[in-house]
Amino acid sequence: MLEYAGLGGLIVLGLDLYAIISIFGSNRSTGSKVLWTLLILVLPILGFIIWLLAGPRSVGSRV
Template identity: 40%
Template sequence: MEAIGGLLGLVILVACIWAILQVVKSGAEPVVKIIWVVAIIVLPVVGLIAWLLFGPRG
């Protein structure tokens, strides 16, 4: 059971890093970028889901 939790944690970590890189590369305002990055770091799962649904595009 620990292996599943470790694997899930790794997947979440990789997804969060990917999301942060996408936020940084986006054309959004710098303040908006900072807010999204903080949200993803502080609330990894919730922040990631919120970014996927409402985050900046492009």
């Protein structure tokens, strides 16, 4: 059972790192980048889900 918890933690860590790298690579303002990063660091799973739903796409790019 402990092996699954460690694997889950590694998956969450990988997804959070992907999100943070994507945030810093975006053309958003510095304040926005800091707020998204703090959200992901404080709430790793929930913050990633919120970022996934609201963050990567800009409002103008929706079809």
